[in-house]
Amino acid sequence: MPALSLILLLSLLPTALPAQGADSTASAADGQREVRIGVLSHGGDAHTRDHWAPTADYLTLQVPGHRFSVVPLDFDAVEPAVALLQMPADSTAARAGGYSDWTVPLDYQSVQKLLREEHRAPYDEEARFTLLDALAQYWLAVLAGVVALLAMVLLTSRVLQLNHRLSRANTRLERRHQLILDSVAEGIYGVDLNGCTTFVNKAMEGMSGWRAEELIGNETHEIIHHTRADGEPHPKDDCPVYATFRDEQPRFVDEDVFWRRDGSSFPVEYSATPIRDEQGTTIGTVVVCRDITERREAADRFRRQEAEQAHFMRLSTLGEMASGIAHELNQPLTAISTNARACVRMIDAERATVATCLEVMTKIADQAERAGEVIRHIRRFVRKEEPEMAPVAVADIFETVLVLMREDARRAGVLLHRQVGFGADCVMAQRTQIEQVLLNLVRNALEAMSEQLRERRVLLLARRNGDVVEMRIVDTGPGLGKGSPEHLFEPFVTTKPQGLGVGLSISHGIIDAHGGRLRVDSTPGIGATFFFSLPHVDDCGGPQDAANSLHTGGSETDYAGERA
Amino acid sequence: MSNDPTVFIVDDDDEVREAIGLLMDSVGLAAETFDSAWAYLNCFDPKRPGCLVLDVRMRHMSGLELQERLTEEPLHPPIIIITGHGDVPMAVRAVKNGAVDFIEKPFNDQALLDAVHRALELDQEQRGKALEVAQVQDRLERLTKREREVLEQILAGKRNKVIAADLGISQSTVEAHRAKVMEKLEARSLSELMRMVLLVYPDRATNAAEN
Ligand SMILES: Nc1ncnc2c1ncn2[C@@H]1O[C@H](COP(=O)(O)OP(=O)(O)OP(=O)(O)O)[C@@H](O)[C@H]1O
Ligand SMILES: [Mg+2]
Numbered sequence: 001m002p003a004l005s006l007i008l009l010l011s012l013l014p015t016a017l018p019a020q021g022a023d024s025t026a027s028a029a030d031g032q033r034e035v036r037i038g039v040l041s042h043g044g045d046a047h048t049r050d051h052w053a054p055t056a057d058y059l060t061l062q063v064p065g066h067r068f069s070v071v072p073l074d075f076d077a078v079e080p081a082v083a084l085l086q087m088p089a090d091s092t093a094a095r096a097g098g099y100s101d102w103t104v105p106l107d108y109q110s111v112q113k114l115l116r117e118e119h120r121a122p123y124d125e126e127a128r129f130t131l132l133d134a135l136a137q138y139w140l141a142v143l144a145g146v147v148a149l150l151a152m153v154l155l156t157s158r159v160l161q162l163n164h165r166l167s168r169a170n171t172r173l174e175r176r177h178q179l180i181l182d183s184v185a186e187g188i189y190g191v192d193l194n195g196c197t198t199f200v201n202k203a204m205e206g207m208s209g210w211r212a213e214e215l216i217g218n219e220t221h222e223i224i225h226h227t228r229a230d231g232e233p234h235p236k237d238d239c240p241v242y243a244t245f246r247d248e249q250p251r252f253v254d255e256d257v258f259w260r261r262d263g264s265s266f267p268v269e270y271s272a273t274p275i276r277d278e279q280g281t282t283i284g285t286v287v288v289c290r291d292i293t294e295r296r297e298a299a300d301r302f303r304r305q306e307a308e309q310a311h312f313m314r315l316s317t318l319g320e321m322a323s324g325i326a327h328e329l330n331q332p333l334t335a336i337s338t339n340a341r342a343c344v345r346m347i348d349a350e351r352a353t354v355a356t357c358l359e360v361m362t363k364i365a366d367q368a369e370r371a372g373e374v375i376r377h378i379r380r381f382v383r384k385e386e387p388e389m390a391p392v393a394v395a396d397i398f399e400t401v402l403v404l405m406r407e408d409a410r411r412a413g414v415l416l417h418r419q420v421g422f423g424a425d426c427v428m429a430q431r432t433q434i435e436q437v438l439l440n441l442v443r444n445a446l447e448a449m450s451e452q453l454r455e456r457r458v459l460l461l462a463r464r465n466g467d468v469v470e471m472r473i474v475d476t477g478p479g480l481g482k483g484s485p486e487h488l489f490e491p492f493v494t495t496k497p498q499g500l501g502v503g504l505s506i507s508h509g510i511i512d513a514h515g516g517r518l519r520v521d522s523t524p525g526i527g528a529t530f531f532f533s534l535p536h537v538d539d540c541g542g543p544q545d546a547a548n549s550l551h552t553g554g555s556e557t558d559y560a561g562e563r564a
Numbered sequence: 565m566s567n568d569p570t571v572f573i574v575d576d577d578d579e580v581r582e583a584i585g586l587l588m589d590s591v592g593l594a595a596e597t598f599d600s601a602w603a604y605l606n607c608f609d610p611k612r613p614g615c616l617v618l619d620v621r622m623r624h625m626s627g628l629e630l631q632e633r634l635t636e637e638p639l640h641p642p643i644i645i646i647t648g649h650g651d652v653p654m655a656v657r658a659v660k661n662g663a664v665d666f667i668e669k670p671f672n673d674q675a676l677l678d679a680v681h682r683a684l685e686l687d688q689e690q691r692g693k694a695l696e697v698a699q700v701q702d703r704l705e706r707l708t709k710r711e712r713e714v715l716e717q718i719l720a721g722k723r724n725k726v727i728a729a730d731l732g733i734s735q736s737t738v739e740a741h742r743a744k745v746m747e748k749l750e751a752r753s754l755s756e757l758m759r760m761v762l763l764v765y766p767d768r769a770t771n772a773a774e775n
C-alpha cells in the first residue's frame with residue numbers, strides 16, 4: 001500500500017502549485033510515483049474531485065514519473081493542518097475558516113525534498129538555496145548556537161586563564177614558602193611518616209653540609225642523626241623526631257648532635273612538631289634546629305671565666321691568710337728542726353738514750369705530717385680546675401677551714417668550735433667553693449670580734465634538716481649594724497677601713513649556685529649567725545679520714561691556744 | 565732554789581715549746597717550760613737567775629704584754645723574743661722595750677743557743693750590778709741628813725768653801741762631813757764615790773760629767 005502522507009495544498013495559485021508542499025513518497029506499480037493531493041472539500045467530495053481533477057492531470061503531465069490524484073479532505077479533519085499553513089488573507093480557505101492571519105511553513109519537509117529532487121522551483125536553480133538562505137531560514141537557531149558557542153569559548157578561556165593564574169600563584173606561594181624557609185637562620189626539615197625527608201631549608205644545608213637533594217626522599221636520621229654525642233649508635237626507634245609523629249606530641253631537645261657531610265658533628269638543640277594535613281591527621285614531623293656550637297663555646301668560656309674568677313678569689317683569700325698559714329707551717333718546721341738538732345747534740349754528747357731518740361723521732365714525724373696536712377689543705381683549696389658538684393664530707397670541709405683559719409683565730413683570740421650533727425655527714429657541693437664561703441664568714445666573724453672584751457667564739461655547725469644539711473656559722477660578736485642585712489650581700493658594702501666588701505657578696509653568689517640562699521640572723525650585743533642549706537647525700541663515696549676521725553653527733557673544739 | 569741559771573721557755577705551741585726545752589737539755593742547760601704568759605707570771609721569782617725565751621704571739625697575753633709586766637720589776641731575766649712569720653714589727657718593738665734578742669722561726673739551733681748564752685751572761689752581769697747597787701743603797705741609808713746634803717753639793721761639783729757658805733756652816737765642818745761620807749760609802753776616791761752614786765741614780769750623770 002503506497003503510503004499517503006498528509007499533503008496539504010491550497011489553491012492559491014493553481015499554476016504555481018508545485019511551489020506548494022506535497023508528499024511524493026508513494027510509488028506506483030507502473031514505476032510511477034503516486035502523489036495524492038489532499039484538498040479541503042467545501043462543496044462536497046465529488047465537487048472537489050471534479051474541480052481539482054484538471055489540476056492533477058496537469059501536474060501529472062508536468063511532472064514525469066509521477067501520477068497525481070486528488071483526495072478530498074474533510075474540512076474538520078484538516079482544520080488543525082490548515083492552521084499550520086500560511087494562507088493569504090484573501091484566500092478562499094482562509095476566509096472560509098477565518099484563518100486569514102495564519103502562516104504556512106514553506107519548509108515542509110517532504111515537499112521541499114520532492115521539489116529539490118525534481119529540481120523544480122524554487123529548486124530549479126540549485127545554487128539558489130545557499131547558506132545564506134539557510135541562515136535566513138534558521139538565523140535564530142544559528143544565532144543561539146553561535147552565542148552559546150561564543151559563551152562556551154569565553155568561559156573556557158576564562159577557566160584556562162584562572163587555572164593558569166592559580167598554578168602561578170601556587171608556584172609563587174611555594175617559592176615564597178621556600179624563601180621564607182631559606183631566610184630563617186634555623187635549620188628546618190620535614191619528614192614523613194616513614195622518616196623520609198620531604199623538605200630541607202638552606203640553613204639546614206649550610207649547617208649540615210648536605211644538599212637538599214641528598215636528603216629529600218631519604219631517612220634523614222640515618223644521615224645526620226645516626227650516632228649520639230658519646231659515640232654510641234642512635235637507633236631511629238629512640239629518635240624524638242620519629243616519636244613526635246608517632247605520639248603526635250611536639251617536643252624540644254636541648255642537647256644533641258647532628259652529623260655533617262664531612263663526618264664531623266656539631267651540637268644542636270631542636271624542636272620536633274607534628275605536621276598535620278587539612279583533616280588534622282599527622283603526616284610527619286617538622287624539625288627546627290639550631291647549631292649551638294657558639295652558644296656552647298660562650299657558655300664554656302663563661303664557665304671558665306667564672307672558674308678563673310673563683311680561683312682568683314680563693315688565691316686572694318689565701319693571700320690574706322698567708323701570714324697565718326705561714327705560721328701554721330712554721331710551727332711544725334720549728335719543732336722538727338729544733339727536735340732534730342737537740343737529738344743530734346745529745347747523741348754527740350753521748351747523753352742520748354734510745355728511748356729519748358725514739359720519742360724525738362716520733363715527734364718529728366708527727367710534726368712533718370702536721371705540716372704536710374696544712375699543705376694538702378692549701379693545695380686542694382687553690383687547685384685551679386674547678387671540681388664538679390660531688391658528695392663531700394662536712395667534717396672535711398670544716399677541717400680545711402680550721403687548718404687555714406687556726407692561726408688567724410689564735411691571733412684574734414677567738415676559739416673555734418665545730419660540730420657535725422647526726423646524719424649531717426655528707427653534702428652535695430663544690431667543695432672549694434663552700435670552703436671559700438666558710439672562710440669568708442669565719443674571717444668576718446673574727447674581724448667583728450677583734451676589739452671586743454666579751455668572750456670570742458665561732459661555732460661551725462652542720463645540722464640535718466630533712467633533705468638538706470643546714471650549715472651555720474655562729475659568732476659571739478657585736479651582731480650586724482642597723483639596716484637591712486640583705487644590703488650586706490651586695491658587693492662593695494663594707495664597714496671596715498681595709499675591707500673590700502666583697503666577701504659576703506661572693507659567698508651569696510656561691511650559695512645561690514648551689515641552689516640555696518645565704519641568710520643571717522643577728523642580735524646586737526649577742527652575735528650574728530650566717531646560715532645556708534646544702535643538699536644532703538647519704539654517702540660521700542670512699543673513705544674520708546676526717547669524717548671518720550670526727551664522729552657523728554660529736555663536737556670538737558679547737559682550743560687553738562693549747563694546740564698550736 | 566739553786567743558783568744555777570734556768571732557761572724559762574714561754575710558748576703556747578706544745579711541740580715548739582718542748583723542742584726548745586729538749587734543745588736546752590741537750591746542751592746541759594736547765595729549762596722550764598710554760599704554756600702561757602700567765603703561767604710564767606704565776607711562778608715568777610726575781611731572785612732566780614736565767615733568761616726568758618718568749619714567743620711573741622700567744623693567746624690571751626702576748627709576749628709583748630708579758631715583757632711590759634716584767635719591766636715593772638726591778639730585776640728580771642733578759643728576754644729573747646722568738647717570732648713567727650710576719651711578726652717582725654712586734655719583735656722590733658720588743659727589742660726597743662729592752663729585749664736582748666729576737667729570733668725568727670724556724671730558727672737555727674746554734675743561733676738560739678748563742679742568744680741564750682749571751683742572755684745568761686747578761687743576766688749574771690745584771691745580777692752582779694744589782695748586788696752592788698743594793699750595797700751602795702745600803703750605805704747611803706747610813707748617811708745622816710747633813711751628810712747627805714753635803715754629798716749632794718759634792719755631786720753638784722761645788723768646792724768646800726762654796727758648800728760651807730751655802731749650808732751656813734764652817735769649812736772645817738764641811739770637811740769633816742765629807743770624810744764621813746767617803747768612809748760610810750767605802751769610797752777611796754772622789755771618782756769612786758761618783759761611780760757608786762751614779763749606779764743608784766743614773767740621772768745624776770749629766771751633772772757629774774760637767775765636773
Ligand atoms: N659576723 C659579722 N658580725 C658583724 N658584722 C658583720 C659580720 N659579717 C659581716 N659583717 C658586716 O658586713 C660587712 C660586709 O662584709 P663582707 O665580708 O662582704 O665585706 P668586708 O668583710 O667588709 O670586706 P672583705 O670581706 O671584702 O674583705 C662587713 O663590713 C661588716 O660590717
Ligand atoms: Mg669579709
